[in-house]
Amino acid sequence: ADSGVEGKTFVIGTDTTFAPFEFRADGELTGIDMDLIRAIAEKEGFEVEIRSLGFNAALQALSSDQVDGVIAGMSITDERKNIYDFSEPYFESGIQMAIAKNDESIKGYEDLEGKTVVAKTGSEGETYAKSIADQYGFTVKSLDQSATMYESVKSGSAVAVFDDYPVLAYGVAQNNGLTTVTDKVPGGSYGFAVDKGKNAALLAAFNDGLAELQASGEYDQILDKYLADPT
Numbered sequence: 634a635d636s637g638v639e640g641k642t643f644v645i646g647t648d649t650t651f652a653p654f655e656f657r658a659d660g661e662l663t664g665i666d667m668d669l670i671r672a673i674a675e676k677e678g679f680e681v682e683i684r685s686l687g688f689n690a691a692l693q694a695l696s697s698d699q700v701d702g703v704i705a706g707m708s709i710t711d712e713r714k715n716i717y718d719f720s721e722p723y724f725e726s727g728i729q730m731a732i733a734k735n736d737e738s739i740k741g742y743e744d745l746e747g748k749t750v751v752a753k754t755g756s757e758g759e760t761y762a763k764s765i766a767d768q769y770g771f772t773v774k775s776l777d778q779s780a781t782m783y784e785s786v787k788s789g790s791a792v793a794v795f796d797d798y799p800v801l802a803y804g805v806a807q808n809n810g811l812t813t814v815t816d817k818v819p820g821g822s823y824g825f826a827v828d829k830g831k832n833a834a835l836l837a838a839f840n841d842g843l844a845e846l847q848a849s850g851e852y853d854q855i856l857d858k859y860l861a862d863p864t
């Protein structure tokens with residue numbers, strides 16, 4: 634049966650640096666999301682053209698149909714379901730706060746009073762930080778990229794960053810100069826998104842391919858490639 638995607642090329646928007654989901658290694662876009670979408674495209678017989686736009690820009694591009702889909706460690710939320718259609722969830726995630734590794738002054742949210750924290754424009758981390766900002770008396774500054782957020786914490790222009798915990802954990806394990814001191818806040822799982830009511834065949838092919846990768850063990854291999862404990 635014709636799946637409606639075979640031989641077609643779809644433009645897929647993603648974040649810039651959101652390791653281990655998307656990042657550049659030797660100039661090439663790599664990561665869990667990149668491996669997943671490429672493997673699914675191969676299984677389902679379509680081509681992908683990846684655009685590394687940044688998270689908020691990718692979501693805007695999807696809303697205005699400048700891209701066909703987004704895979705960007707994008708959490709499935711009820712609010713987003715009003716404007717996008719999501720695939721089956723493919724990775725469990727949530728939010729955590731990170732501070733500079735050598736900062737002894739922040740042990741919890743109560744130490745944020747009068748300080749500035751950073752979060753990514755349009756992200757769940759931003760929503761969460763804003764939801765507790767008044768209670769703890771801190772200011773949220775929004776930035777477009779995780780790399781810039783981490784730099785501002787290390788340079789001291791912000792005391793903390795709110796970002797997805799699998800991404801923070803990956804960076805901390807690579808000695809990126811940050812550490813976590815507060816508990817993880819459970820959030821939405823990641824899903825592949827298309828604009829609401831558009832690209833239904835692409836969404837169905839993603840779900841079909843994802844199920845195949847999960848059944849064959851290839852999904853686990855992709856995760857292990859980036860997340861396996863090296864010890």
Ligand code: GLN
Nearest residue numbers: 648705706707708756757
């Ligand atoms: N998972 C978070 C969200 O969807 C952040 C995604 C990202 O920064 N790429 O809001």
